[in-house]
Amino acid sequence: MAEAQPFTIEQWYNFLSEGKLMAVRCRNCGAKYLPPKPVCTNCYSRRLEWISLKPTGRLITYTIIHVAPERFQQFVPYAYGIVEFEDGLRLPGMIRDIDHGEIQIGMELELSFEPAVEDWPKWPRYYFRPVKH
Amino acid sequence: MAEAQPFTIEQWYNFLSEGKLMAVRCRNCGAKYLPPKPVCTNCYSRRLEWISLKPTGRLITYTIIHVAPERFQQFVPYAYGIVEFEDGLRLPGMIRDIDHGEIQIGMELELSFEPAVEDWPKWPRYYFRPVKH
Amino acid sequence: MRGKPLVAVVSAGISKFGRMDAYTGRDLFLEAVDETFNRCPNLDPKMDIDAVFVGMMSEAFEHQGHVAPMLSHSAGLLSAPAIRTEVACASSAAALRLGIFSILSGMYDVVLVGGVEKMTKRTTPEATEFLGMAADFPFEQWTGVTFPGLYALMAMAHMHKYGTSEEQMGLVAVKNHHNGALNPKAHLQREVTLDKVLSSRMIAYPLKLYDCSLISDGASCAIITRPDIARKFTDTPVYIIGSGHGSDALGLFERDDLTSLMATRRAAKEAYEMAGIEPKDVDVAEVHDCFTIAEIMAYEDLGFCKPGEGGRFIEDGTPMLDGELPVNTSGGLKAKGHPVGATGIAQIYEIFLQLTGQADKRQVDGCRIGLAHNVGGSGASCFVHILRGEM
Amino acid sequence: MRGKPLVAVVSAGISKFGRMDAYTGRDLFLEAVDETFNRCPNLDPKMDIDAVFVGMMSEAFEHQGHVAPMLSHSAGLLSAPAIRTEVACASSAAALRLGIFSILSGMYDVVLVGGVEKMTKRTTPEATEFLGMAADFPFEQWTGVTFPGLYALMAMAHMHKYGTSEEQMGLVAVKNHHNGALNPKAHLQREVTLDKVLSSRMIAYPLKLYDCSLISDGASCAIITRPDIARKFTDTPVYIIGSGHGSDALGLFERDDLTSLMATRRAAKEAYEMAGIEPKDVDVAEVHDCFTIAEIMAYEDLGFCKPGEGGRFIEDGTPMLDGELPVNTSGGLKAKGHPVGATGIAQIYEIFLQLTGQADKRQVDGCRIGLAHNVGGSGASCFVHILRGEM
Ligand SMILES: [Zn+2]
């Protein structure tokens, strides 16, 4: 448990704040994890490595949220969806910089990287936006 | 469940904000409750009544609190104890208006009544102080 | 042995559901306990009850953890040790399942199971925040999803894959409000039209206000015993003959299929097999309609209809009060209300009433097999219980 | 049948306890699970484990409820249904007890039980606030008490009634730091002098900083099975032969006696009777030393000495590592650390190591009977488990 870059969610957000979308790969069995985890739970090996993912993927499903908790009230109404990257790895998040009427299941979206917040949990945020070709 | 003055904790704090220390008595078996409850759990009768208690009692045990959560930080260090009223009914609370060195187990204290706060849970607070003879 | 009674339900009770301004959680719980004891005069609470299992979702609403001994003591059961179970909105079904295990283990003979949630003293943004804590924090809460949002993501996937319509979802709300209007304990006791549902304000597209269950205060309670001693307490015991529990990934994004809850399918399989029955044998069901799409998915995942046919199932009228398989006769979470920790046992209460002929205006004639389906969060937990009456 | 094994513990593991900056709760849990699986190569986690019960005290620290399926899935056990238990600081002992019930019920053969709490990423006022939620809100939290404050009220009553001294309490801290210094998993691995304890800063008179347990991150895990299949998994199973659970009023002010925990006395009575042993038969014990006064009360309530003699019991050296009945060989909550939800099973882990001769520098020679005592909050919940090794 003394790795310089432990295979944990905290470290994943550290990478995100450096502009990197990362996942964990097991060097024993090849299983990939997003969210990351410190042990491969396919083969229970600890021979893990960080791999970077291309930060663009396909929209699986989405919604438009009109009622939100306090801290997201400023964005209402906002689009929110699940995006699938390579190897079936997925993340959920807000979809911005797009007309809500133009959102379609199956469309390509890319991940944006935001700075980390000051207070707990001191993580950066991220969101999705249309790919600029 | 449609009583004007239901036998609940909410109603107990309503009474407190009116300067009344109340308890619940069962008219069936005579059991007394502080905290109040809407059913006598000695005999499971609902024939209850509110009774008022004399707001002075005897200190059972106490401490001096030096580390407190945010909202009580302003009072640190503060004395805190458990006071027993008539019939063995007890309440815990801060002890104020007294030198900490003069606090003694067994001493007589009286309840103070404070106004209700604005935000949740909209209850008044109370504390204990030496009886002014 | 299939269909063998696991335990008997000998009594049950719930508080009024709704906005109960004068009541804290422990006071509501005592109301549910009081109805339960009143229905069962042969029970001596202090002598007979061996233990208490109680479900509550969140300590945040009343800033109160460690509620199990508090509720047990407040109900006058100081000598019955008490444990809280938490699996979000399925917390009290978990309490029931563990109560069943504890009786089967031989450690206890009579157990009080219950649930409670006191929600309405908080603002709507606060309640949204507290309920949201049952979603994955690092990836779901942190990125701005809400519970209606999570079910909306499933609704969109279901519509996309199967052509399920907003009208079909709306019909679930119409049905459940119809039933709720017949239930004096329900939070909302009034009918709604499909038009009103469809024109209600948007919460998370495509889910509108009337697609969402209610934020309510409430508590629930049941007494379960060893089957062989049930008649000491009542002449009309109801037997639990199947209990199923399934789990899934917490994050919706970590699940393969977004149009079905694997946790429900697993729980249903376990419960049906234990009970030795099939979906077609169910006479009356309480299912987890936290959102209308959830009830449609429940029809499919419980095997009442095929995958993708949940929309047509409600259109055809099968789950109506006068249909072939009445679903949510109580009004469901939609109209009866959804004090989350109380919901699982409140479903058992409704099935208990139905199977003992005590459901008054919403009584289903000649029902013998009842099913209760309770889901936690966006579907990472599910419990299915199957009950059999003696009528 | 007295002393009959209820279940076997075939493996156990804990994460490092302490300030684990890089780890969220689920990552810590996986660390505990990983040690557990490594100690038990004959176990096939995905095939063998039927269910997961996990204790966690508060959703507030990580803004995360519904943790049971999250932890189970994160540990690779997607098909094992998972339930969280919560009774404050005794949450994972509750998970163990329900795991035992579930095996005795015949529903499961192999169960993973565990606990977790991730506490140190929050500020001390936040942690004080979150821990405080396990006290009665309407009368205790609302009027300004803290957890050190509640135990200080008991300490004052104990001192007043029995003449117990601050020095005697301090000796508990000295002992537990001595043991913690021998435990590589402990949060603080250094000895302290009585002088340092007595001169540390006041937290809640008469309790000083070194009278208080640590705010720590950590997770714990154990595998329990039907006794008759235990040897499939290990050559050195440890048997749980007694399980006791007691509850009390949540509010300290509602209890008759402030110098003793009725919940402990009840749990101990049940556990001793089930195990068919007496306090003098215990060879090694982990007791709930959230504050030094709690360990002194535990000596008395567990029957290791008479009421009021707990202070002399530590003075006489009986619970020292080389004494007649070593208590908290792990360092206890005081030095090993107190990630509250993890504590109950972490005690089982220490007893498992002791009874299988794996406790290294802190090994108690020839121990056969071990006891674990886990208290929730200010004493409204208590669990006692008695374990027997084969050595
Ligand atoms: Zn692998």
Ligand SMILES: [Zn+2]
């Ligand atoms: Zn009475």
